[in-house]
Amino acid sequence: MASEPMAPGPMLDVDQARQRILGAAHPVGVEAVELADALGRVPATRAYVAQTDVPPFANSSMDGFAVRTADLPGPLPISGEAAAGGGPATVLAPGTAVRIMTGAPLPAGADAVVPVEETEEADGAVTISGAVELGANVRGAGHDTRAGETVCLPGVLGPAAIAILASLGLATFEVRRRPRVVILATGDELVSPGQPLQPGQIYDANSFGLSAAVQEAGAEPIRLPRAADDEAALQELVVRGAGAGDLLVVSGGVSVGRRDYLRPVLERIGRLSFWRIAVQPGKPLAFGDVGGTPVIGLPGNPVSALVTFELFVRPLIRAMLGRSGDGRGHQQALLTEPMDKDPDRQAYLRVVLSRQGEDWRARPAGGQASSQLRSLAAANGLLTIPRGLARAAAGERYDAIILDPTSVEVGG
Incomplete structure (x- = not known):
């Protein structure tokens, strides 16, 4: 049964919203x-x-000679050869040596292998000077x-x-099984990359960026055709998407504009749990379900979509896989420059992280507007600034989510 329209209500904290979303996780098969x-x-x-x-049998870890340690030191006639994959182990007669290759089965009767570089060979005999430790250069059965x-x-x-x-x-x-995540981008203004732009149109970045994020999280993306800004068309695609996967992710159409239809669609055909979070970027974020399939509506701006995916969708995918957390490293990092933020929301600012010894530093990766995608591509971390602060102060330490540990510069 469809739910009653939801009043705006207060914005949920990030942790509250994440807890509700994770409560909908069902492990995949x-x-x-x-x-x-x-x-x-x-x-x-x-x-x-x-x-x-x-290994299933004792074998040599060196090219050399299989011997009985009791026969050493001294010259020993070479009585045979053992090679890797050469069939059943040979038998070592007392007072002789068997030439042996790395990985070959240890001949019956042998209790050590002498590396070839520690021997002298001449006239069909090998000379080994000095004693050899019992079991030297032998990998026993079940060694690993x-x-x-x-x-x-x-x-x-x-x-x-x-x-x-x-x-x-x-x-x-x-x-x-990889969770099947259906991706639905909305908006009359969107055009597929590679097509000519008409006035008022932009390229669809969300379908491709979110598909990549789904794959990085360990799931299988399924991209639906884009939805026009039409309520009936959106409803049809939402029903189709909810029936095609384990999770439906919609980008755009979640705010309060006259052509934002995801909320009323969810309220009519499914259930809407919440639609506002105190997070920057990404305050409008809808969560509910259709026919038992979780539906998350992300903001339309690509930066907001990708950051909120990181905060909410990625942990949900991991929970479906039976894993916990976000799978990212976290460090306290010192901010080198002040950065402004909305005091009413917890901010996740795009930063470049570096490290000198155990000291982590963060500097702005560029502009922080939700429309500035290049700074997210340049960032290797998100700096978490608590709700209630109007700016992140230089010289203060904040929790950093490490997005790409391979790009963290390490100084002396």
Whole structure:
């Protein structure tokens, strides 16, 4: 049943709004993927019980000679050769040595490997001077992982974790399905990049920027055709989008203008939880659901859309994947220049972060207007300035969200 129209009411704090949004998170299901496609995926379980030893047999960690330590020192006739992948291990006869390659099974009877550079070879014999420690240069069966041992995986599968799964003999692995996030941009003024602009038109930045943000958060973007500023057309696309994914993200149409229709559409066909947050940029932000599918209406300005995505949509996607938080690093950073803000809202200012030792610094990345997208592209952090302050003071420290740790300049 559609809800009654919502009165404006007070603006929610950022934490209050995020808590309500996260309350709508439902974990997505599980699917098996080939290891070649597992990079960046979230494992369905972070604890896997190994079914085999890794390595499954004792082997050499060096090119050299397999020996019995009791036979050393002295010259030993070379009685055979063991190569990696060469079949069953050979047998080392007492008083002899077997030439062995890295990774080859240790011959039965051998208890050490002497590196080739520590030997002298002549006339079919190898001379080893001095004693050799028992087990030297030998990797025992289960040296890395033993059968029955629990292997703890990271929250996201990276190259090393995928290599571990492959070493355990797994061709596929169960991961969380990527949440399907439907993206709907609204506005008569929007034109696809590559098309000629007519008077009063602008290029659609939100569809592409939000799609990229969805992928970065670990989800699958589904872009719908843009919605015109028409209530019936918007309603049709909202219904379509809510039925096509796990989450619908709409950009534009959430404010109080005569052609902003998302709020009345949600109130009529679904549920509207709130639509105003005390956040800068991005005060108009709608949240509700249609048929049980969460719907988040972001502001139309690209900066506001991307910043509010970072604050509210990204944590929701992570919660759907069974993960917590925003996945970003946070640091206290000293602001080098004063920056103005709206005292009635908590601000997230675009900054460039740098570090000298343990001392983090932040400087403005450029203009802070919600229409200035280039400063967001230049920023590697968002500086959080609490509600109630009219400006961020130079020399003060504030919490910084690190958007791109690879671009943080590190000084001496």
